[in-house]
Amino acid sequence: MSTLKINNLSKTYANGVKALDNVSLELENGMFGLLGPNGAGKSSFMRTLATLQEADSGTATLDDIDILNNPAELRKVLGYLPQEFGVYPRITAEQLLNHLAILKGITNAKERKELVNYLLDKVNLYEKRNKSVKGFSGGMKQRVGIAQALIGNPKLIIVDEPTAGLDPGERNRFYNLLADVGKDVIVILSTHIVDDVRELCTKMAIMNLGEIVYQGSPQAAIDELSSKVFQKIVSREQLENYANDYKIISNKMVGGQPLIHVFSEEHPQNGFEQVSPNLEDVFFSKINTSNVLV
Incomplete structure (x- = not known):
């Protein structure tokens, strides 16, 4: 060893x-x-x-x-x-x-x-x-x-x-x-x-x-985000507003519209659904970039 x-x-x-x-x-x-x-x-x-x-x-x-x-x-x-x-x-x-x-x-x-x-x-x-x-x-x-x-x-x-x-x-x-x-x-x-x-x-x-x-x-990092990651599909025009109101940790295009993942200690409501975090969520949350396309 x-x-x-x-x-x-x-x-x-x-x-x-x-x-x-x-x-x-x-x-x-x-x-x-x-x-x-x-x-x-x-x-x-x-x-x-x-x-x-x-x-x-x-x-x-x-x-x-x-x-x-x-x-x-x-x-x-x-x-x-x-x-x-x-x-x-x-x-x-x-x-x-x-x-x-x-x-x-x-x-x-x-x-x-x-x-x-x-x-x-x-x-x-x-x-x-x-x-x-x-x-x-x-x-x-x-x-x-x-x-x-x-x-x-x-x-x-x-x-x-x-x-x-x-x-x-x-x-x-x-x-x-x-x-x-x-x-x-x-x-x-x-x-x-x-x-x-x-x-x-x-x-x-x-x-x-x-x-x-x-x-x-990797698993411990994912566990740290458990119950704290939520997602929602938004329009491109709304991205800037969401970036101001929520801590967006990542976004990617799904069917031509941005799917955003946000970090929140509590459920943000407003149409968000809770998701199981993955290593990509960990990565973006740690490097503190949102990749928001404004």
């Missing part, structure tokens, strides 16, 4: 943007979801943990490894799948994984071949091992990405926005693969897609404007 401890991690870019604002988390083996809107600081957090950029202050340790001061040691036990997983042109899946295994220090050719074949089989790409990765679908490229992240028995795997652009079938295959991987190591899944976290993670945090605004289990 590994433990990742992050204390008061902060990062401000040269343009004055505070990407990380005293972020503290403690994680153990399993799938951990980091949820937040675009620009929340998730990628900055992932890049810092992956030793691709330095923090201004704070500490981060994986077991006895000081991540910020000894990045070379962390890289030996790190698997990283960035948001954009680039591939070399005209290289096969087998060649790509073999090349990356060499870079990760696996010098024995027989051992490397066995590992590459094992990983290709694990991500269900063994039959495609001699095909050019450039011609793979988005889901297949992501599976190659997970395979390379598993090279070297990592203790920590960081996956940044992995399902963006995948079709539902590819997304489900990716979920199953990640869930399988997450049983034995710490996997941090950074995403703005609420379904990713609901499907995969037993623990999560919500990040906004560089800060952690919630951490706990």
Whole structure:
């Protein structure tokens, strides 16, 4: 069992943007979801943990490894799948994984071949091992990405926005693969897609404007909103008035009209009906945006 401890991690870019604002988390083996809107600081957090950029202050340790001061040691036990997983042109899946295994220090050719074949089989790409990765679908490229992240028995795997652009079938295959991987190591899944976290993670945090605004289990977050979420279909012309009178946590179009969800300690009457809260309600209530279209 590994433990990742992050204390008061902060990062401000040269343009004055505070990407990380005293972020503290403690994680153990399993799938951990980091949820937040675009620009929340998730990628900055992932890049810092992956030793691709330095923090201004704070500490981060994986077991006895000081991540910020000894990045070379962390890289030996790190698997990283960035948001954009680039591939070399005209290289096969087998060649790509073999090349990356060499870079990760696996010098024995027989051992490397066995590992590459094992990983290709694990991500269900063994039959495609001699095909050019450039011609793979988005889901297949992501599976190659997970395979390379598993090279070297990592203790920590960081996956940044992995399902963006995948079709539902590819997304489900990716979920199953990640869930399988997450049983034995710490996997941090950074995403703005609420379904990713609901499907995969037993623990999560919500990040906004560089800060952690919630951490706990998805179900506990949903339970906090129990009996406090109400919905109503309104006209577009009424939205501004409703935004002034109620705490709207989300709205989406249903049949061409906005369906609003509001947070209220008591039943607001006025045609609202109580609904069971979901993780999307939690997400919008925590980041304090209404997405109201005025």
